Amino acid sequence: MTEHFTRWDSTEFLKTEEDIGHYLEACRDEAGDDPAFIAKALGRVAKARETLKTLDNQPSQSRTDTVR
Numbered sequence: 001m002t003e004h005f006t007r008w009d010s011t012e013f014l015k016t017e018e019d020i021g022h023y024l025e026a027c028r029d030e031a032g033d034d035p036a037f038i039a040k041a042l043g044r045v046a047k048a049r050e051t052l053k054t055l056d057n058q059p060s061q062s063r064t065d066t067v068r
Contacts, residue, residue, distance in 0.1 A: 014048035 014020050027041035 011044050011048040011051065014045065015052070020045050020048060 010023065014023055024041060024045065027038060031037040031041075
């Protein structure tokens with residue numbers, strides 16, 4: 001039996017600044033000595049913040065449509 005996986009996009013779950021703070025704390029705990037891990041996390045946070053900013057300017061558009 002073949003397993004099928006979907007891509008996980010954590011930015012879909014970063015809907016508030018509080019969510020982003022918790023996410024960064026978890027990433028810091030997981031990263032250990034891996035600066036690339038933190039760099040990727042910061043990139044995801046930037047993407048999430050851009051999405052949030054876009055939604056603030058276009059309240060009629062759903063977040064899912066903006067992320068994809």
